[in-house]
Amino acid sequence: MVKKFPALVQLICVALLLSFFFSCSSPNVKKNESVNTEQELPKGTLVTAREKKPLLLLTDRPPNLETPLKYFLKDFTPNDVFFVRWHLSNLPTQINADTFQLRVFGNVITKLALSLSDLKTKFKPYTVNALCECAGNSRNNFNPRVPGAQWTNGGMGNAKWTGVKLKDILEMAKAKSNSKFVSFNGMDAPPLPTVPDFVKSLEYNHSMDGEVMIAYEMNGEALPLLNGYPLKLVVPGWYATYWVGMLNEIKVYPNTFKGYWMDKAYLVPKGVRNGNEKPDSLAKNLVPINKLDVRSIFVSPEPGTILSTGSTNEIQGVAFDGGDGITKVEISKDSGKTWIPTKLDASLGDYSWRRWRYEFKPTAAGTYKFFVKATNAKEETQPWHQWNRSGFMRNEIESLEIKVK
Secondary structure, X not given: OOOOOOHHHHHHHHHHHHHHHEEEEEOOEEEEEEXXXXXXXXXXXXXXXXXXXXXXXXXXXXXXXXXXXXXXXXXXXXXXXXXXXXXXXXOOOOOOOXXXXXXXXXXXXXXEEEOHHXXXXXXXXXXXXXXXXXXXXXXXXXXXXXXXXXXXXXXXXXXXXXXXXXXXXXXXXXXXXXXXEEEEEEOOEOOOOOOOOOEEEEEHHHHOOOOOEEEEEEOOEEXXXXXXXXXXXXXXXXXXXXXXXXXXXXXXXXXXXXXXHHHOOOEEEOOOOOOOOEOOEOOOOEEEOOEOOOEEEEEEOOOOOEEOOOOOEEEEEEEEOOOOOEEEEXXXXXXXXXXXXXXXXXXXXXXXXXXXXXXXXXXXXXEXXXXXXXXXXXXXXXXXXXXXXXXXXXXXXXXXXXXXX
16 A cells, blocks of 8 residues: 655655656756756756656656657667656655565455566466557647647557466456456555546456456566556557556456546547547547547658758658558648558557558659558548547647758
């Protein structure tokens, strides 16, 4: 159980915690100098967090860091540049792997307290390639603008996750047949008593589908602390809000789970594939966000790149969805009047992103504007415009301007 401390003590702990995690690179801050947590850092500052290369700062309380676009040229996002997303600012700075336990309780016959060794030796290992994307990824691009962390396109990462199927753990605990929901809680804690603990839930049947898993490795290594060490819930095809890090409690319910982060936060219009609504007619019927929608982005060249007339260049990016599988990515040079198929790399798995490529040979100087859209196995594709009040699930058609001299 997480110990509760007086508010002043908790605030002091937050400041000490951030100094422990961060150093920064900025015109106003010397390299490797500890961040002064009494001072607001400008958004977009490159900060070097524990076990990380420089990442783009979104917020420092709690730590939220964005991956620079260049790292998406790799099929699997390296652990040391993988984006960081937390909702609560009180994070452990050290976790003892020898004494850590994952508790499983609630509507079960056998309560469990599993060590890391138990998870690695008493269960069959399971690996899945899956994209982890923040629900608010690219919120900075919404028009009209909406409040929240202003991610560009770097609030996501693709990784190879290894661990244990949640199904196997629930079967060991002998979850009762009348179970309806399963909740997940991590070791992060609220900074004040009035802040709700970050607890997420899944329907029991989803938890037992054989794909939801508890990961103890990321790209063949232990998870970085800021990405949820020692255990992370992995929900392939669903937004990262469900991917609870520093996971240490699993509770099974015979009825519906009720909690702020399921009932009040991360809600989108019901029955709308990409959560779309209009600013002047907001949806009234809302449900918890869930499956990733279809999306594609440009990775290279980056905005502002200048190319030479007559040169051969590769435009590339990645496309993904919630697990149905990307089957086609097309590019347009005439504002969508015509679409040209791009070349797709081999699939890394339905829950992974898929790389696309297009060869561009400019014959004249000028400014070229490209658009890209993806289509999945269900023939779902991308709209020209998408918006909602929370800045979630962005999947409108992306554009890229390239100058040629």
